[in-house]
Amino acid sequence: MAKDNILEIENLYVEYDTDDGVVKAVNGVSLSLERGETLGLVGETGAGKTTIARSILRILPVPPAKVTQGTIRFEGQDLGKISEAEMRKLRGHKIAMIFQDPMSALNPVYTVGSQIAEGIELHQKVSKAEAAKRAGEMLEMVGIPRERYTDYPNQFSGGMKQRAVIAIALACNPDLLLADEPTTALDVTIQAQVLELMEQLRDKLGTSLIMITHDFGIVARICDRVAVVYAGQVMEYGSKKDIFKDCRHPYTMGLFNSLPKLDKNEKRLKTIPGLMPNPMDLPKGCPFAPRCQNATEECMKGRIEPKEVTPGHFVSCLYIPERGMSV
Amino acid sequence: MSQTNQNETPILEVQNLKKYFNVSAGTLHAVDDVSFKIYKGKTLGVVGESGCGKSTLGRTVLHLLESTSGKIFFEGKDITKVNRHELTQVRRDMQFIFQDPFSSLNPRKTVGEAIADPLMLLKGEKGSQLFEDVIRMMDTVGLARRLYNTYPHELDGGRRQRIGIARAISVNPKFIVCDEPVSALDVSIQAQVLNLMLDLQEANDLTYIFITHDMSVVKYISDDICVMYLGQVVEKCPSDELFANPLHPYTQALLSAIPLLDIDQEVKHEILQGELTSPINPKPGCRFASRCKYATAKCKEPQEFREVSDGHFVACCGVTGQ
Structure with missing residues (x-):
């Protein structure tokens, strides 16, 4: 690799073995992230976004979850091959995660400050007092007065809790940050505050970021590259400009068309007919084929490999239009 | 609302509606002096952030919650004063679609x-008539007949929400309060459900109150929009007007906080500082003043909700009339 990739995911497959059958959550995902870059992972519920992030950190519940194939390399190191002890040194230190729900991501019986200090003390091998001092600085960095250090999570509002979770994630200055729908539980004015904060901190600390979201507005604002995920597969992958100005996959176009636009007056939204396929019984070929207007029998035959339509812009479709759609 | 409707009687008129809750810390003003009119076949969007009283407003309007004071006229009759028998009729005419x-x-x-329940309870249907009507409702909302004997846990969110819609429209209501009906759904399913709701509105001349926190959804579906902040309506006007010419500083901040799909435009985000203050024992002045960059001493006085241009109401002393 000529490029300085901090993370490389190759052909990742993850399954959940449940009583009802095998759920195929991630099916052959390959992604890479350049140092300092922000990658948006977009898709609907059940697309496998969170499973991808959790398999990077190796925090999937095993069993039922199982990585059946594929490698994840972080700074050249195969995360599948290192020991749990080594993984623990990376977790929260080099790779950190912001969880979706700030209400349940914090421990209610410890003070917010001590939860930030915990990681600092563990990973940076400093004294308790020093860790507490740095945790206080982190609180201030995310815009919470240091006096709130000894408060418990229930004394914080939703926006403040999410800021505290961000402070925990950034406390050890990670190289890679995984943000799983960090603003979904928040109101829009608070979301704007949190996004602004994440942008500032990312630029200041040079953190590489994977932003998991279902909101294309957030992608437009914060990401450099975008992967559109459907039923555990990457449908389209490219720069933000590729996706917003030249999108070629029928699913990506369908998603954009489903969104009510603020700058247009539409009488009816163009919808994608049908539902997501059952992950226990995925179609053999393209997972989107049953809902796709252009689908033919050819689409059902087997896995469709991504094609590079323009440099860096990959589309997994047999019938890629000559010209893309612009939002 | 356009002028053509001015002579009509509104299907619903709410006057000075208040709903207070007594909590240990004092009195929580969930809905505080809200007034509006809705005409038949129209949609009033109610937007605001969590805790602003949108859902309480919806429930109080339907008399699911007893109001503290104020009047609710449905087709000219004050439904806060009806007896139990009349309430059954009101329940038939006014329905609710729940968020989750x-x-x-x-x-x-x-x-x-689930779909048979309201038909039995409110219309007294039974036997083959009931079965036929349930099937007809399932067809109307796009639920396959084979799902008749399935349980909710076997279905996805979009289909479940269709059950909620079928239950609400099964008794031929005239008016439906929809409380965040699509916020739990994915975008591709959300678009299907929104289209269904518009189709039903056209076919049956339904009137909606549509409660949501999503500004692009509310613009798509509403004729008029009320913006709520801590229990009060701070701005009300036709949908297009609100997006073209927002006057209240809170509305402006709310609109500028939406992440847009446009990747070229360097949007200058107006980041609202601070968070919602408490609606418990609020002070008499403007409740948004503590976060407002234009706030002056005059904002400590009660704000008048006044019409500054045709059909455009705003509760802010800083806004000058045109």
């Missing part, structure tokens, strides 16, 4: 049974 299709359905009832 996961917890608003009885897990022990099949799709067929």
